Amino acid sequence: MSKLSLTNVTKNFSNSSGETTCVLKGIDLEVADGAFFTLLGASGCGKSTLLNIIAGFEEVSGGNVQIDGHAIEGPGTDRTVIFQDVSNALFPYMTVFENVEFGPKMSGQGKSDRKLTVEKYLKLVSLENDADKFPFELSGGMKQRVQIARALANDPDILLMDEPFGALDAITKKHLQIELRKIWKETGKTIFYITHDIIEALILSTRLAVMTAGPEAVLKEILDIDLAEPRSPANPEFAALYQKIEDSIDEEVEKRKFNE
């Protein structure tokens, strides 16, 4: 059975003058347990809207979202979102330790257990020596590691990642991608990842989907990615797939230009 399944998910937004825009029109998707699924698409196509629906922040206008066969009702601890805007997502008045401790504290874990949990995940993201720092003392990449550790400490089934490395420099981004892949393998979490970076998608995912340009966005194609390890853009198979996906996205961008 799929970990996450979307059936005919539709989302309409109404503006103040009463006009309704259909952003997502009938999205069907199955994500297997332990999969690294990536959603690719041009900016503004509705990727984040879909993620917010799965997170439970937004309600569907039609269709449904199920986790392990049960329909979701609002946000839950079985899913944790990793936001791109990490400075606002972290609690700036808490230390790194206290940030990571937040989930276990909310679920009522005892103090000594919490300490073990926090230490485990800070070690996993290589921040064991920065536990007493405040977020403002850390670089963007380190903050993002804190956010990942905070999510993992809460032990969710699914990580929902909304372009988490989109605001980072190329070098930091590359290292974090490698680490994220390692963490995904070690923890066996199901990941739902959003990006518009095709190389990132190909390095990370086991499965990916390309979304059509909005409005009325649907999933254009879903691909299983089974590239030789280590995955590298220099690999001809990688390059061919890159080209195929790029053409597919470009086609969508052109279509939207034409419609405008």
Place this chain on the structure above:
Amino acid sequence: MSKNHFISGFSIVIFLVVWHLMSVNYFNPFLIPPPIKIAAKIFEMSGDGELFFHVWASLFRVIVGYFWGCVLGITIGVSIGLSKLMNDYLDPPLQFVRNITPVAIVPLAINVFGLEEASKYVVIIYGTIIPVILNTAAGIISVPKIRIQAAQCLGASRADIVKHVILPSAWPFVLTGLRLALGFSFMGVVAAEMIAADTGVGFLIMQSRNMLLPEQMFTGLFMLGVIGMATDKTFQFVIKKVMRRYMILITAESGFKGA
């Protein structure tokens, strides 16, 4: 002594010298006495305890009024920030009333609450409560949405979110309101004492005018500067010690340090 201390000291000396020359050569020294005479008066009034008596009277009123103003202001501000209904009902009158300075409230407060201490407290509470309410509510409304969503994902209940996310995120705004309110409290108390009181620095200044005692008047003005600076510095010091983690964002992100 650092360069900055030297500049500060030197600027004060220049100011006093210019004042002395103006006082002796251009003004009537009976209306604007030279600094040395004022210093002598401050010394004299400190010696016999009269100065301390009036300063304490004003300070005590501010402590009481400011305390209640802050308690009420934070409570109302939080409820406005958290409840759209409260915001819809209370924001319009607040936006109107905030333009009416505490000084202008003095006659009304005396009519309603009499000449005793109550009217002074009311003026100070009024001066405190408005900036505290508005800043607290603004702080709560500007908490980043994704910070609340992150807490929801981590299993926080609505009460947890208020306690661990909304209130701590709003603290820097609240503290700005509290600091502004401290200044308004002193404006309010001085005005109230000038009109109806027989103690306090405001009374001291008004009495000096009526009795033509310019040195005493300047002593009162000087003490207002001293008390204002001392309370503001104390406020900042306490905040730095107790609230450090909430002020981090402000100190870390403010870039302009002067040319």
